[in-house]
Amino acid sequence: MKVSGFSFIKNAVKFDYPVIEAITSILPVCDEFVIAVGKSDDDTLNYIKSINSPKIKIIETVWDESLREGGRVLADETNKALKAVAKDSDWCFYIQGDEVIHEKYLDNIKTAMLKYKDDLKVDGLLFDHLNFFGSYDYIADSRRWNKKEIRVIRNNRGFYSYKDAMSFRKGNDIKLDVVYVDACIYHYGWVKQPEAMAKKQLEFHKLWHDDKWVEENVPKVDEFDYSNIESVARFKDTHPKVMEQRLKRLNWEFSFDPTRSSTPSLRRRILEVIYKKTGWHIGEFKNYNLIKR
Numbered sequence: 001m002k003v004s005g006f007s008f009i010k011n012a013v014k015f016d017y018p019v020i021e022a023i024t025s026i027l028p029v030c031d032e033f034v035i036a037v038g039k040s041d042d043d044t045l046n047y048i049k050s051i052n053s054p055k056i057k058i059i060e061t062v063w064d065e066s067l068r069e070g071g072r073v074l075a076d077e078t079n080k081a082l083k084a085v086a087k088d089s090d091w092c093f094y095i096q097g098d099e100v101i102h103e104k105y106l107d108n109i110k111t112a113m114l115k116y117k118d119d120l121k122v123d124g125l126l127f128d129h130l131n132f133f134g135s136y137d138y139i140a141d142s143r144r145w146n147k148k149e150i151r152v153i154r155n156n157r158g159f160y161s162y163k164d165a166m167s168f169r170k171g172n173d174i175k176l177d178v179v180y181v182d183a184c185i186y187h188y189g190w191v192k193q194p195e196a197m198a199k200k201q202l203e204f205h206k207l208w209h210d211d212k213w214v215e216e217n218v219p220k221v222d223e224f225d226y227s228n229i230e231s232v233a234r235f236k237d238t239h240p241k242v243m244e245q246r247l248k249r250l251n252w253e254f255s256f257d258p259t260r261s262s263t264p265s266l267r268r269r270i271l272e273v274i275y276k277k278t279g280w281h282i283g284e285f286k287n288y289n290l291i292k293r
Contacts, residue, residue: 010038071164194223
């Protein structure tokens with residue numbers, strides 16, 4: 001079995017993405033790792049080269065500014081990396097620059113890849129998705145946040161990154177048929193000091209909207225307001241080992257004040273109660289077809 005990891009990145013140093021941790025977290029189960037490094041305003045290219053692994057394959061790209069709206073440029077960059085993976089790989093393992101896989105899940109993932117390698121009805125593998133928020137000590141736990149995502153897909157040239165690169169499709173926007181694996185993506189995109197998060201959010205919105213929309217809708221603030229969330233919970237497990245140094249260097253005090261949180265409508269409050277008591281996510285959009293094997 002051959003596995004190709006793939007991802008994309010731009011301005012990793014400027015916005016302090018944990019992309020090295022992301023790549024190294026799945027490198028043990030990959031035979032190669034292809035990363036599309038966009039032309040950056042910082043030293044991202046050399047930052048990626050510092051991983052110094054013979055598995056790493058870098059392709060240098062220029063982001064297409066005409067694809068800003070809706071985050072399409074992110075899918076475009078993902079597809080550049082996907083197209084560059086080895087043709088003889090069985091699986092393609094995707095990870096974004098602010099995601100990390102805990103080492104405790106690697107055996108489960110590898111076992112699943114071996115199990116379904118020759119089962120061509122299985123297009124990919126589905127993982128849980130955990131969103132850290134505010135600091136490394138808290139997770140967003142309301143029903144509004146993503147719960148599962150496809151991160152391993154079969155090496156099929158008809159598969160492609162979908163919309164803003166959060167998932168994948170095949171053919172004419174057909175959902176992939178996937179099996180669930182007991183593994184979890186740790187998403188650290190909402191974990192930054194308030195000053196850094198405010199800067200990141202400004203750049204983030206530029207990937208979805210034109211300059212006029214950003215000017216009119218994104219407040220010019222020195223610090224990001226983390227109170228605008230319905231609910232968070234204490235994280236009681238361990239972080240991946242590759243994150244240890246980052247946690248020591250960057251974690252800070254963060255507390256959640258429920259009295260300052262956003263107030264959802266009555267309908268959403270009812271749905272939230274049902275979700276937290278039963279795990280039933282009414283109305284959840286699933287960007288995949290879950291199959292049983």
